[in-house]
Amino acid sequence: MSDLRDAASDGGDVEAGRQRVRLTGLVLVGLLLLVTGYLVGVRSPWAAHHPRVATGTAQRVPADVPLAYFDDEHGDRVTFRLDDVVWRSGDRTGSDSIPPCLREPGQLVDVQAGLIEVTRPFGSGSYERVLSVTCPAG
Incomplete structure (x- = not known):
């Protein structure tokens, strides 16, 4: 029975690790989109330029x-x-x-x-x- 609990807790750790990786990936993609949007908006020839x-x-x-x-x-x-x-x-x-x-x-x-x-x-x-x-x- 103890082996079943250990196996279940190992599965929970694996799932928690996958969620952390997924969350980290989403944060990185969000930061990449933010930086890309900034660069396109500020550096684009169609953006407003201030004298x-x-x-x-x-x-x-x-x-x-x-x-x-x-x-x-x-x-x-x-x-x-x-x-x-x-x-x-x-x-x-x-x-x-x-x-x-x-x-x-x-x-x-x-x-x-x-x-x-x-x-x-x-x-x-x-x-x-x-x-x-x-x-x-x-």
Whole structure:
């Protein structure tokens, strides 16, 4: 009779071990799905991308076109259309118009710019685009 109890308890141990293995496997699969979902959601080209804010100088080109250059603190230059950015100057904001601090051609102005990296089609690199300009208050 003692042998029957030992055999029954051994079977229970085996079943408990199988449940632990099954539970561990389910937890691992869940973690794998979570990490994969994160990577697809954050790194995917279809996911929302947030601009980085860079400090530097901007200068409107000396011509009658709404075009300017932004030079960040690392010396990288980005060309952008002045009428294609959202801007803030003090408590005023706007879009579809030229930022007030960049209305004079050739004038160098300290600004903050919202930049986003855009991937070129067909895997041929990327470039930065200015999305917003914050002019100094005044």
